Amino acid sequence: MESTRVLEYLTEVEEAAEDVLTNKQQIVDLDSKRNVNREALRALRTTSDSEKVKVCFGNMFIKLPKSKTQDMIKKDQEQLDKEINDLRKELKAKVNHLNVIQGKPELRGYNLSPLSAEEVKAINHLMKR
Amino acid sequence: MAAQMSTTKVPEVRDITRIERIGAHSHIRGLGLDDALEPRQVSQGMVGQLASRRAAGVILEMIKDGHIAGRAVLIAGQPGTGKTAIAMGIAQALGTDTPFTAMAGSEIFSLEMSKTEALSQAFRKAMGVRIKEETEIIEGEVVEIQIDRPATGTGAKVGKLTLKTTEMETIYDLGNKMIESLSKEKVQAGDVITIDKATGKISKLGRSFTRARDYDAMGAQTQFVQCPEGELQKRKEVVHTVSLHEIDVINSRTQGFLALFSGDTGEIKSEVREQINAKVSEWREEGKAEIIPGVLFIDEVHMLDMECFSFLNRALETDLSPVLIMATNRGITRIRGTNYQSPHGIPIDLLDRLLIIATSPYTEKETRQILKIRCEEEDVEMSEEAHTVLTRIGMETSLRYAIQLISTAGLVCRKRRGTEVQVEDIKRVYSLFLDEARSSQYMKEYQDSFLFNETQAPQMDTS
16 A cells, blocks of 8 residues: 555656656757757858758758748747747746655745846846856 | 075965864754754754743744744843854754844944944845846857958958757857957867857856866866756856845945945945835835845844834834844843833833743753763863763853863863863863852952952842
8 A cells, every 4th residue: 555655656756857857858959959040040141152042851952042941940940949938937847846746845036037137237246246 | 684584484374274263152053953843952052941942943933934024032041041052043043045144232332333224234134135147058068169360360250169068069150259258268179168148258167078188287277077968058047145235235335446345334325225125125026036034133132222222113113124033131120221120121112022032041961961062062072070070060150161161171181181181170270260259259358459449339230
């Protein structure tokens, strides 16, 4: 009886931990995609001088107009930024949940919203940091 | 000769960290309570005083939960019954995150600032504000850094920077400004760096472990770090805790550096305080700041006078007020600055707002235990018999006197090259140093031979 209860509890913790790890991996994957896109945008702006560029979709190359490609990637970037932000928010909740079921104390100042950039600048300036 | 003297004289270097000083309450690590707030007889340096420790524990829990603010506690008891020890225990148990300010009642009497100013500064030192800073950073190990200088020598430089983490690798194009700051930081392949996205500030964290074998000769300050994990573009959240007083000081510093170095902040204008209160409560409403009510401990509170007490009365009612803990060893006595008598030398209206914890004198067994703890703290080995003798002395004179004898007896013991303090050592220091009772006895016997003796002068009232 006791052992099943312990097992259930451990499963719950493991599941929560696994969830956190998956979330983290997802952020890493998206960031890696974001960096590749950024490189592509840079390459489009600097190197090629032709009107059209070859874009790889899956396992085939398609010739597309440069401006259209740029727009596509930019849209993709925005989408990625948004997704990463959402994932980070989820991650916070998940880490919190993990802490709660493990009986660990809540992290200090975890739920604070950050100061704005100017406020941070002012505080840092004041603290001579 | 003089020249020779000056060259041979080696500047005295004193290692500050090795000079350890032992304070009277250095053995206290906490209140010595178990999870159910029940006090253990001997724990964390605390001995006895079970009822007062349990009371302190209840207050401690309330402080930790942040439920009580603007309340005041008075620890009252005879001299040498562990009032300061309990306050120290609370401070230790609160941990480093909750601000704890300790002051003595007489500290407020200064020529630099008014009494109430000193008190408000103490109040604000005991109030913490927790804020969060969030920055987007790029963190990675430099794989390659390539800078192209224009052939003519002038004009914009361009370059490429390859960064990697354990998961990914990417190339950044560099502008003129970034190249400059990279070369200013002397960044090279193998360094682990962070770039602040908002400001473009580059900081070097150290060299990657994988590059540890690149060179044999390295500076001592070369620090090796692991290659960062995860994504390149990270979000870093830093939580700061600052006291309201710190913000006050910096904001009121109109003269800039001067005040910083003299360490004298002087008085802070009330407008500055009001502005900061307004800003902090604005942040709190926006969820940007948490207020942490800390603890202000005023020892020897009977040294405060009537003006201070009325200030305390009012200050406790403001919404940015810490938990006030006071300690006094006075009984019914005159309130300073008036001719009225009052219990503990504190006006009745303030007493009415206080939770009062009483401490009682230690029993013989407890005295013995405390002396034992102090022996350990002061690194003095003592034989059983000497310990018994010292306990007797502690019971008959005072605990403080007995504690004084520990280190002096330890010195005498070392002088005779003994390893353990014996009864003889205790006897010797007991004859060398008078306790308060014997000293007064001596005075009474020989008062005629002292100067300016006034036998009819009233005695100081300490009870």
